[in-house]
Amino acid sequence: MNFEVIGTGHYAPENVVTNDDLAKFLDTSDEWISTRVGVRERRVCTTETTAELAYRASKNALEMAGTNPEELDLILCATISADDASPSLACNLQKLLGAECPAMDLNAACSGFIYMLETAAGFFARGTAKKVLVVGAERMSRLLNWNDRSTCVIFGDGAGAMVLSAGSSYLASKIYAKGNTDVIRIPHPQGMSPFYKNESEEPFVLMNGQETFKFAVNAMTKDVQEVIEKAGLTQEDIAYVIPHQANLRIIDSAKRKLSIPPERFCSNIERYGNTSAASIPILVDELNRDGKFKDNDKLVLCSFGGGLSSAACVLEWKCR
Amino acid sequence: MVFEKLAALVADHLGCEVEKITKETTFESLGIDSLDTVEMVMELEEELGITIALEEKMATVGELAAYIESLTA
Numbered sequence: 529m530n531f532e533v534i535g536t537g538h539y540a541p542e543n544v545v546t547n548d549d550l551a552k553f554l555d556t557s558d559e560w561i562s563t564r565v566g567v568r569e570r571r572v573c574t575t576e577t578t579a580e581l582a583y584r585a586s587k588n589a590l591e592m593a594g595t596n597p598e599e600l601d602l603i604l605c606a607t608i609s610a611d612d613a614s615p616s617l618a619c620n621l622q623k624l625l626g627a628e629c630p631a632m633d634l635n636a637a638c639s640g641f642i643y644m645l646e647t648a649a650g651f652f653a654r655g656t657a658k659k660v661l662v663v664g665a666e667r668m669s670r671l672l673n674w675n676d677r678s679t680c681v682i683f684g685d686g687a688g689a690m691v692l693s694a695g696s697s698y699l700a701s702k703i704y705a706k707g708n709t710d711v712i713r714i715p716h717p718q719g720m721s722p723f724y725k726n727e728s729e730e731p732f733v734l735m736n737g738q739e740t741f742k743f744a745v746n747a748m749t750k751d752v753q754e755v756i757e758k759a760g761l762t763q764e765d766i767a768y769v770i771p772h773q774a775n776l777r778i779i780d781s782a783k784r785k786l787s788i789p790p791e792r793f794c795s796n797i798e799r800y801g802n803t804s805a806a807s808i809p810i811l812v813d814e815l816n817r818d819g820k821f822k823d824n825d826k827l828v829l830c831s832f833g834g835g836l837s838s839a840a841c842v843l844e845w846k847c848r
Numbered sequence: 849m850v851f852e853k854l855a856a857l858v859a860d861h862l863g864c865e866v867e868k869i870t871k872e873t874t875f876e877s878l879g880i881d882s883l884d885t886v887e888m889v890m891e892l893e894e895e896l897g898i899t900i901a902l903e904e905k906m907a908t909v910g911e912l913a914a915y916i917e918s919l920t921a
Contacts, residue, residue: 564881738886738902745890777883 530649531660532695532846535593536813539584540571540686540800547681554677561681562798566776570684570801572669577611579620581687582665585809586625589661593691601657603631604647606640606664606805608714608834609671617665627661637712638772638833640664640805641688642703642841645829649698663689664805671714673732682775683733684801688809699826700758701841702751711739712834741781744774747832748782751840755828759842763788765826767845768815772831773797773807788828804833823847850920851913853895857888858909871910885912896920 546569547558562568573581582605590597603618603625610617610633618631636643641664651657665687672680712735718728748771756763766788771779776797783790796811803810808829815821823846830840851871859866862878869878875885882905889900889912898919906912 564883736902738882741883741886742890742902745887775883781887 529652529655529694530696530698531652531692532697533690533843534693534848535589535591535595535691536689536809536816537585537588537590537592538686538688538806538810538813539581539588540684540810541573541576541581543572543574544569545572550681554675554681556677556681564777565682566795566797567682567684567801568798571686573667573685576685578607578609578617578665578667578687579611579624581667581685582617582621582663582689583624585665585687585689586621586661586663588813589689589691593693595659595691597625597627599659600627600629600661602629602648602651602660603627604644604660604662605631605633606636606644606662607633607666608635608637608640608804609667611667618663621663636703636705636805636837636839637835638774638802638804638807639703639831639835639837639839641808642701642829642831642839643837645698645841646701646703646839648692649701652692652694658694660692661689662692662809663687664807664809666804666806668802668804671731671733673730676732678737679733679735682802684803686800686803686806686810688806688811688813690809690812695846697844697846699842699844700755701839702755702758703837703839704747704751705835705837708836711736711743711836714834741775741778743836744778744832745781745785747838748778748830749785751838752782752786752788752828752830755840755842759826761826761842766792766828767822767825768820769793769828769830770808770811770815771795772833773800773811774802774833821845821847850892850917851910853892854888854909854913854916857891861888869909871908871913873909874907875909876907889916892916
């Protein structure tokens with residue numbers, strides 16, 4: 529026993545920031561950003577909190593699922609940009625929803641959403657939850673150095689959610705981590721302890737682009753093959769690959785190494801940028817609402833990012 | 849030896865004659881950006897069975913080849 533997806537939702541802040549908007553204060557251009565990263569515009573919060581993004585995405589997913597917040601047995605949030613160190617994003621969201629169930633966050637950076645699906649699968653396997661809300665929500669704009677043209681052009685804000693109910697859709701999965709602080713790191717603010725002696729760092733995204741690219745392509749290629757094999761399927765059986773939207777070039781490179789037909793790889797990075805843990809549920813919701821999924825379609829979700837971490841799973845889609 | 853392999857990869861990537869690539873050719877003049885370079889380095893890693901950490905930017909095909917050679921020596 530694991531779960532099936534009974535509702536999806538997403539929400540992104542209204543403020544659209546185009547590459548040309550960025551070129552007004554950064555030495556960059558639409559041409560550079562769109563060919564190196566694949567992003568044309570992203571959404572950036574002006575007044576919305578991460579919890580509000582999560583709340584609106586969750587409302588959309590709950591509505592599709594025909595589920596009231598009071599029916600939820602568990603709220604799981606994947607994020608690295610919660611509004612508060614405490615309460616967790618999940619508790620902030622629970623308050624907004626008026627739900628009455630345990631709620632917790634998980635940090636596996638961009639891989640967080642699939643890590644949370646894996647966590648949810650454990651609760652379903654033990655029979656301790658009937659309805660679970662899983663959310664990926666990020667306000668990456670808070671964690672960026674807006675003077676650094678090599679990183680701030682990549683990311684965006686947004687949230688995606690899924691409502692899960694008992695079922696058997698989660699066919700196979702893999703979660704992976706390889707502790708590393710050189711490739712991707714976002715330091716926390718140092719605080720103000722008069723006793724702490726280490727030099728303070730700016731609390732913004734630090735990234736070695738080339739090494740990130742290498743890890744991402746290798747992880748995606750390997751994880752996708754592994755979960756398909758674990759599920760007893762072949763690459764030809766996969767209806768859609770829904771990868772973390774980090775950089776279009778990563779997806780293109782992995783695409784060439786896999787034998788799944790290229791048109792089955794999905795992407796919306798052009799409009800959202802990299803929304804970290806939110807990217808997969810946002811994309812799944814857009815495809816779902818577009819009516820792209822047929823009953824029993826085999827979907828591969830895969831992600832990679834800070835940690836370093838990576839994760840992938842095969843979902844058998846159920847139309848309702 | 850690494851240079852010949854790298855030049856062949858670059859030529860293959862661009863769909864041009866391998867003779868056009870010299871040690872002095874810059875990646876920039878070929879329109880090859882940092883992510884294209886990583887993709888080629890990844891192919892070389894597989895072929896040579898080594899891990900190549902890209903710490904600094906290499907401007908020319910010859911520089912990158914010499915760097916990789918120093919790792920295999």
